[in-house]
Amino acid sequence: MQTNRGDILDALGQHVGLTVQAVALATVVALPLAALAHVHPRLAGPVLGFSGALYTIPSLALFALIYPFLLDARLSVLIGLVMYALLVLVRNVLVGLQGVPEDVRDAARGLGYGRARLLLTVELPHAVPAVMAGLRLATVTTVALATIGVVVGYGGLGQLMFRGFQSDYHAEILTAALLCVALALVADGLLRLLGRAVTPWLRAGSVR
């Protein structure tokens, strides 16, 4: 354990780095994309259909599709993870935006809000719970998916698991697996707290 500490920390760092970057990048891309699909409903069908089709591509195959062109392990895994997270997020944001009650929209329009102002000050805040739910889902799946990066040699904790398998060292597989689950749970918990923090109105409203 003492000597493995460095390896474990390295792998964990790699894993966390991949996850955070992937989810952050995906969020930055997903919000405008979903907003666009929302403002132009004609785009919503193709966007959702395309993302659904992409989601059926196995992660192993996706990494294998990207790597030969880039020949950069970290970048390939990162792009793959961003794509999967993106699909989850776009879907959730879009659902959140579409879930805004028509009355609320009418009220805003009646107050003279333009399309952009309606989107930014009424619809987006309204969609925050759905966005947060998407963010949590995307993060948890990204943590699990990152392990598949072993096929290109950059899988964070997956790397440890695979090494443990190859040297028939069960403790190493189990340690990495448990760390992976723990990482997913911690990330999920943090995001839930963040979600509570950014939606104070939900707590104030729910008098139970």
Next chain:
Amino acid sequence: MAARRVGPVIRTSVAGDAVTWLNDPLNWTGPSGIPARLVEHLGMSAVAVLLAAVVALPVGVWLGHARRGGGVAVMLANASRALPTLALLLIFASTAIGFGNRATVVAAAVFAVPPILTNAVTGLLGVDPDVRDAARGMGLSPTRSLLQMELPLALPLLAAGLRTATVQVIATIPLAALVGGGGLGPIIVSGFANRRFGQVLAGAVLVTAVCLLAEAVLAVAQRAVTPAGLRPARARRVRGIAPGTVRGSNEHAAVPSPQESA
């Protein structure tokens, strides 16, 4: 087996190599040819889905019928998301279950349970209580009510669960390559090992194509098994004209569209 390089100096693009690999007759014949691998891949997938269905369908149907277990199903689905497939696969492969295909099939089956189970539970929970009341009022025993009313009504979601699980399993089976198993995965993994990226790309394209194809075929199949009155698009209008088509159309006529009652 090896991708023959035609004009290696000029043709250095990976995509070109992939096309070459896919056009090599050697890759289409024999025990490690693409057809044999595909058959093995689909066979492994079928076993995994069957295993999962045998466990998940009865349990899910029973939980939903008994009106409980919604929470358990959701919890299971969430927990399975946090556990990496690779971890379970490697743990199985390094224990008594053994190397290769068997470990992969079992791991894929484990991850296929949550979608089948949750969909079965939600499908049966979604049956309108009025329909169950009507069944009881007509003197149907709980078993008959389950078999003749609730199951047909839950069929679309049961089918959806099986479809999700199947596509997911087909997408998971390539991981077998990491533990010395078969299927289409080894094309990719051995390509990486030998730094033949054309072969890697060709393998990835094959796996992707199989997944997309399976998804499309199953979408059609799901629609086919869904009773006419329950099909999603314009369900209400279809229901209006549907009565008298087949035996059991009365049951379907009694169903309000799932979400909205307003």
